[in-house]
Amino acid sequence: RNKGANSLLGNIWWFLDPALQLFVYFLLVSVIFQQAQPAILLFLGSAILPWKWFSAALASATTSVRGREQVMRQISFPHLVLPASSVFASVANFAFALVPLGALYLLYPDRLTPWALAVLPVAVVQFLWTVPVVIMLSAVAVFFRDISNFIPHGLRIWFYLSPALFPLEKLQALGDQYPWFGYFVAINPFTWLFSGYRDALYYGRSPQWEVLGILALASIPATLLSIYLFRRVSPLFVKVL
Template sequence: MIIRAINDVSKYKDYLSYNIRVNLRLKVSNTLLGYFWWLLDPLLQMLVYTIIVAFIFDKGEANFPVFVFCALLSWKWFSSTVMYSANCIKANSGVLNQVYVPKFLLPFQETVVNLIKFLFGFIILLAMLVFFKIVPTLHFFEIIIIIASNFLFIFAVSLVMTHFGVFISDMRNFLSHVNRIWWYLSPGMYSLDIVPEQYSWLFWLNPNTTFFESYRNVIMYGQSPHYIALFIWTSISCLLIFYGLRKLYAFDRSYSKIV
């Protein structure tokens, strides 16, 4: 299954490359500020959370804007990709009915598109590190491992959502509420230090905890990421990828009859 998918990526690499470029342009084609929105969007969202938590409630960690921005970049990558994937086959049914394309390429290309936007956000992040006088250490280079694990997890969840999104008409609406709750149950705006010790293990069942805390470790605190937790979620992601690919290939020719 994995070998077949790798061969399909190689076979359709020109299609992928073209679609990724087109999708990146389309996301900003009808906006006044264009690509600048990739910087402004997470920045404005970070400012909202900073005003609410740090100024109104007088709470938050030291260097709170950086603290929340590290989590926000990862979260926006995840939520945007999964929301798209839940409806991608239906949204592209016109093209898919005319030209055969392996269905897993749809969530894959969206994962890559949002990865590029994620990396674009590092322009703001680096500027914030300078402003708050946070000096990265050599641990910063370990961020590559976190990003790779994060990519696999997002792609894995997106594959599953792509399949079930065809059969569940309200999947996208349902996910919008789940994502909102999931964000607040994740340590994006608050530290795990405020969670009672007897309940902290519950938060580590949330994959966002691993990714958010790992990004902060290498960016803000000069520490290694949580390698054991990353390994666990990477392993789970690989299993989900296998499951998702199996479902998408099994129903590949049937989706057109459903949508």
């Protein structure tokens, strides 16, 4: 809430930012690349807006610990609270992004089905994977401050190598030509998260629950490992900062 309190548009920007980003990618894919995709705005929005949530969470992770130097020097508390609160705060970004996403059904009312509610369990799986990434990144950012300069570039590459702007079938066809690319598509969590969002919001069908279940289970050891490593290095935070 405080994040947008001192800006000109305030918290309204949480609505405008994903809407403007969606418009930019619409120009790129539909106008410049001339991709013929039915209900193109809904097709793009079902992947771009969840990605906006993930990228915003990672951006806040770099300062979730590093920006709390004074608090850590004055008060004794579990430092793990800082990245955890950052993750939960990022959920608000996704909640606001659902507003322009839901408004797209005014343009494509035939795409709205009861399966749209399945977006919630898909979002839970994404949340489960966001937690360990943010925890690890918040700890690394304390010791390597320049990592915040590399994150936007890494996220941009990750985004373009995911089926966000193009159908999954097109990426899988490229994977047949370039095996390394196909391997990355297969192990990329957002390959299946984007597919889950699109199944629920765009195609109006059941997501692949088996794949999403595997992703959810795989997030458990990743989260435990991130918490373990974070606690090992957290005593050094005050000294480094």
